Structures are given as C-alpha cells and as structure tokens.
Amino acid sequence: MPMEFKKKSKVESGIPTASLPDIVFLLLIFFMVTTVFKEFTGLQVQLPTAKLIEKLPGKRGIAYLWADRAGNISVDDKLVRVDDLQDIMYAKRSDRLHPLMAVSMKIDEKVKMGTVSDIQEQLRKADALNINYSAKPSS
Amino acid sequence: MIADKKKERSIEIPTASLADIAFLVLIFFIVCSTIDVDKGLTLVLPAPGETKEIRRDNISNLLVNAAGQIMLDDQLTPLPAIRNVVRDKLMQNDKLIISLKTDRDTQYEIYIKVLDEVKQAFVVANLPPRISLAEPDPN
Numbered sequence: 619m620p621m622e623f624k625k626k627s628k629v630e631s632g633i634p635t636a637s638l639p640d641i642v643f644l645l646l647i648f649f650m651v652t653t654v655f656k657e658f659t660g661l662q663v664q665l666p667t668a669k670l671i672e673k674l675p676g677k678r679g680i681a682y683l684w685a686d687r688a689g690n691i692s693v694d695d696k697l698v699r700v701d702d703l704q705d706i707m708y709a710k711r712s713d714r715l716h717p718l719m720a721v722s723m724k725i726d727e728k729v730k731m732g733t734v735s736d737i738q739e740q741l742r743k744a745d746a747l748n749i750n751y752s753a754k755p756s757s
Numbered sequence: 758m759i760a761d762k763k764k765e766r767s768i769e770i771p772t773a774s775l776a777d778i779a780f781l782v783l784i785f786f787i788v789c790s791t792i793d794v795d796k797g798l799t800l801v802l803p804a805p806g807e808t809k810e811i812r813r814d815n816i817s818n819l820l821v822n823a824a825g826q827i828m829l830d831d832q833l834t835p836l837p838a839i840r841n842v843v844r845d846k847l848m849q850n851d852k853l854i855i856s857l858k859t860d861r862d863t864q865y866e867i868y869i870k871v872l873d874e875v876k877q878a879f880v881v882a883n884l885p886p887r888i889s890l891a892e893p894d895p896n
Contacts, residue, residue: 635776642779646786653790666866668873670880671796680795722795725865731821732861734868735893742805751869752797 667756679719707744720748823862843878858891
C-alpha cells in the first residue's frame with residue numbers, strides 16, 4: 619500500500635514558467651507602444667489656477683490652442699491669426715479620422731479678456747463649442 | 758583527465774531570472790511614464806445665433822471690470838464671497854442662470870477664478886452649471 623502512494627506523488631504539478639518572460643515582454647512592448655508623449659511644445663504660458671478642474675476626455679480629437687501674453691496665438695504649434703481660427707477649427711471638425719471633440723485652451727493668466735472673447739467668437743462660428751480652459755490645480 | 762572534467766561542465770546561461778529582469782524593466786517603464794493629462798475648466802459655448810428669452814428674475818448678472826472688481830446683481834462682491842452668495846441665490850431659485858460678463862481689459866486669470874467660484878457654487882447646490890457668457894462690449 620505505501621508503495622502505491624509513493625508512485626502517485628511522483629506526478630509533476632509545477633506550472634510551466636518558460637513562457638513567463640514572453641508574456642512580460644509582450645506587456646512591456648504594449649506599454650511602450652501605447653505611451654503617448656507630449657506632441658506639441660506650444661508657447662510659453664503661465665496657466666491660471668482653479669479648484670474645480672476636470673480631465674479632458676482623451677488625447678484624440680483634441681485641438682490645442684495657446685495664447686501667450688505677447689498676443690501670439692498658436693494652434694498645434696503653428697502661429698495663426700485670430701481671423702483664421704474659424705477655418706482651422708472647421709477643417710479639424712471635418713477630419714474623418716479624429717473629428718474635433720474639444721478645444722484645450724492654454725491661455726496665459728495675464729491675457730486680456732478681449733483676446734479670449736475674440737477666440738471664442740471664432741470657435742462659435744466654427745461650431746467648436748466644447749472648450750476646456752487649461753488650469754493648474756490650486757492647493 | 759582534466760580536459761574530460763571540463764567538458765562535463767554545463768555551459769548554459771541560466772534563464773530563470775530573465776522573467777525577473779523583464780518585470781523590473783516593465784515596472785520601471787510603468788513608474789516613469791507620467792501620463793500628462795490635460796486638466797481644466799470645461800465649458801460649452803453657446804451656438805452662434807442662439808438666443809433664448811429668459812425671465813428677468815431667473816438671471817443673475819455677474820460683471821467683472823478691468824480692475825478685477827466683481828459686481829453681482831449691482832452689489833460689489835469680493836472674490837471669496839461669490840461662492841456662498843451664488844449658492845444662496847441658487848437655493849432660492851434653482852432655475853437661476855448666471856450671466857458672466859467681463860470687460861475687454863479684464864485679466865483672464867480673474868475671469869477663471871470667478872468662473873471657478875461660480876462652478877463650485879453650482880456643485881455645492883447640486884445643480885447642473887448654467888453659466889451664460891456675455892460678450893464684452895467693444896470699446
């Protein structure tokens with residue numbers, strides 16, 4: 619009887635770990651590929667602070683707009699005039715692959731509201747109504 | 758004899774720790790990749806040409822002048838008090854719309870602060886934010 623028991627315990631019950639590095643490498647490559655680095659350098663702006671900040675829905679379909687205290691306006695790293703904003707935003711809205719979802723406005727805190735209002739007026743004309751005033755969280 | 762002994766030695770590289778090394782690299786990448794999420798105040802602009810008739814008592818006027826002074830329904834209000842005043846108004850009338858109007862020379866920083874306070878009041882009152890942006894008067 620004891621002999622029979624010994625025979626049974628000889629069955630190997632280990633999980634094969636040979637493919638573990640492959641799985642880990644797959645994960646590693648997945649993370650490396652999906653990491654999106656900052657796309658645009660933008661203008662030199664000092665963002666305002668706010669308490670009630672929300673995240674943007676994602677990375678795709680977001681237009682980035684900068685306005686610095688010198689009066690420059692830049693969309694996706696190209697300097698533009700206020701009057702051209704309507705056409706630019708309209709073109710972005712009709713982009714088949716990533717239609718415009720929201721405009722992220724990175725405006726310097728020292729910019730006058732007249733400029734901001736002019737930008738918003740152009741966005742309204744292009745029917746780009748979802749905006750996000752970029753702000754830093756205030757403690 | 759000595760040569761024979763040498764040949765018997767196993768010359769395989771141990772691969773058991775490969776998974777550990779890959780895990781270390783993976784964790785390094787996960788920790789180091791700071792996903793730069795854009796945060797800010799979200800707002801939906803009114804569609805062009807959209808005008809609605811609203812009863813006079815359902816509107817609160819919030820004016821911000823070039824000097825950063827804030828006038829809430831003809832009452833000069835300091836910035837930290839706005840949240841409570843607006844909340845009290847919302848408690849009395851849950852259909853209230855805040856009409857935010859700025860001067861063309863108002864600083865964007867103050868506008869964002871006021872907008873933040875008003876939005877917080879709506880959150881405290883547990884109401885969807887109803888903020889109307891009035892265009893600054895051309896000067």
